[in-house]
Amino acid sequence: MSSATKPSYETVDFKALAQQDEAFNTIWQQHSGRLDFQDPDTTKTLTKALLKVDFSLQLEVPDDRLCPPVPNRWNYVCWIHTLLDSTNPSYSSHYDPERQVIGLDIGTGASAIYTMLCLKSRPAWTMCATDVDKKSFESAARNLTINNLITRAKLLQTIDSQPLIPLQYLGVDKLDFTICNPPFFADEMDMRQSLSGEGKSVRPNAVCTGSENEMVCRGGDLGFVTRIVDESLTLRERVTWYTSMFGKMSSAKAIIGLLKEKSVTNWAVGSIDVGGGTKRWIVAWSFADYRPPNSIARIEKFANEYLPFPTEYRFSLPANTDTNAAKHTIDRQARRLHIRWNWDSQSATGVGEAAENVWSRAYRRKHERRMRELAATDARDAEMHTILEDMEVALAFRIAVAENTREVIIEWLRGSDQVLWESFCGMVHRSFKKS
Numbered sequence: 541m542s543s544a545t546k547p548s549y550e551t552v553d554f555k556a557l558a559q560q561d562e563a564f565n566t567i568w569q570q571h572s573g574r575l576d577f578q579d580p581d582t583t584k585t586l587t588k589a590l591l592k593v594d595f596s597l598q599l600e601v602p603d604d605r606l607c608p609p610v611p612n613r614w615n616y617v618c619w620i621h622t623l624l625d626s627t628n629p630s631y632s633s634h635y636d637p638e639r640q641v642i643g644l645d646i647g648t649g650a651s652a653i654y655t656m657l658c659l660k661s662r663p664a665w666t667m668c669a670t671d672v673d674k675k676s677f678e679s680a681a682r683n684l685t686i687n688n689l690i691t692r693a694k695l696l697q698t699i700d701s702q703p704l705i706p707l708q709y710l711g712v713d714k715l716d717f718t719i720c721n722p723p724f725f726a727d728e729m730d731m732r733q734s735l736s737g738e739g740k741s742v743r744p745n746a747v748c749t750g751s752e753n754e755m756v757c758r759g760g761d762l763g764f765v766t767r768i769v770d771e772s773l774t775l776r777e778r779v780t781w782y783t784s785m786f787g788k789m790s791s792a793k794a795i796i797g798l799l800k801e802k803s804v805t806n807w808a809v810g811s812i813d814v815g816g817g818t819k820r821w822i823v824a825w826s827f828a829d830y831r832p833p834n835s836i837a838r839i840e841k842f843a844n845e846y847l848p849f850p851t852e853y854r855f856s857l858p859a860n861t862d863t864n865a866a867k868h869t870i871d872r873q874a875r876r877l878h879i880r881w882n883w884d885s886q887s888a889t890g891v892g893e894a895a896e897n898v899w900s901r902a903y904r905r906k907h908e909r910r911m912r913e914l915a916a917t918d919a920r921d922a923e924m925h926t927i928l929e930d931m932e933v934a935l936a937f938r939i940a941v942a943e944n945t946r947e948v949i950i951e952w953l954r955g956s957d958q959v960l961w962e963s964f965c966g967m968v969h970r971s972f973k974k975s
């Protein structure tokens with residue numbers, strides 16, 4: 541399987557890995573199949589083996605620098621793939637291999653893990669990567685070089701007083717996303733307590749080889765990502781998706797609270813759990829209006845106040861409505877509205893774009909008045925054409941009729957007006973209640 545199509549990890553099949561990597565096999569045999577994750581050699585050998593077998597990547601990391609666990613890093617990258625693939629001007633939810641994407645890995649570390657995984661899995665992408673630590677920075681450059689990825693990467697060694705998103709110094713005008721695993725701890729004590737499992741019911745599963753300057757910063761993960769939020773309030777749409785991982789759920793929640801306070805309405809929250817008792821959270825936010833699907837933007841078992849507004853609305857067809865008739869109804873009704881509309885009868889799916897609430901009575905009245913005024917001229921068709929050509933999109937949506945579940949599924953693809961989206965769903969649903 542190529543790394544472009546490798547799914548997220550649910551677990552790691554150590555036995556299968558041992559059969560494919562000699563160094564890992566030696567450790568596996570030595571420990572009779574019971575790995576000691578507190579042993580730095582074991583975790584390093586595992587990381588190297590996974591990168592080699594699953595991604596054809598080589599890794600060299602100094603002993604006193606963080607050797608990242610691959611599963612949670614890859615699962616975060618997969619989440620970014622879905623986030624970007626589902627939010628784009630073509631409204632396709634699929635990976636477009638031609639799409640040129642540029643990302644920034646903030647604090648790339650000695651491994652340059654995110655930069656390498658992004659570049660390896662997406663051949664049309666380029667990456668920028670920063671770090672303040674000289675030793676990590678040099679090691680990151682080395683890893684990119686030995687994997688022949690350096691020509692698609694722009695590395696910048698920064699200092700802590702510089703912005704975390706230094707567009708100016710990178711010579712980049714816009715970014716599609718940022719990815720970040722911030723230093724999680726606020727001070728050395730916080731780090732020691734957390735890594736020794738103090739105050740937790742279970743000890744952390746794996747040893748952390750990270751040095752203090754990699755793992756500690758003012759305010760911990762919350763302090764670091766608050767800086768990213770502050771910068772994003774100035775940069776706004778110059779970065780399409782700002783994202784970060786969090787070591788503590790409380791930090792992820794605090795960042796969402798801050799985003800809401802700053803009137804950011806488009807965000808996504810995900811979690812990463814590859815077993816072993818270590819759970820991570822990811823938050824993404826955007827000042828653009830492309831809306832990601834619920835499947836990646838809303839996680840279960842998270843209080844509703846921290847979740848973005850749902851971007852999917854589904855309802856069951858009335859018992860007396862045949863699915864073919866439902867498809868016909870949707871297409872016919874959409875054609876009557878002043879929207880851009882594209883219906884694919886094969887998949888029974890339509891995508892539409894509206895400039896405003898064109899299904900409201902007020903709009904219909906306004907439009908009828910305008911048409912009467914133009915009745916005496918030949919300008920009616922031309923005016924309608926111009927409206928649709930030049931319109932600013934306030935709402936984009938996809939509607940599909942699912943044969944198997946007999947449901948109509950509406951997805952919010954674009955727009956920042958929640959009321960408009962809800963009104964649209966209500967209108968579609970009501971039209972089926974009537975029929």
Ligand SMILES: C[S@@+](CC[C@H](N)C(=O)[O-])C[C@H]1O[C@@H](n2cnc3c(N)ncnc32)[C@H](O)[C@@H]1O
Pocket residue numbers: 606607608613646647648649650651652653654670671672673676698699700701704720721722723724753754755757
């Ligand atoms: C927890 S490590 C993450 C390393 C790697 N990305 C990973 O996931 O394994 C955090 C990294 O952020 C770097 N860092 C700390 N402050 C920074 C800053 N102001 N700008 C850029 N990087 C910074 C640290 O040197 C360290 O390499």
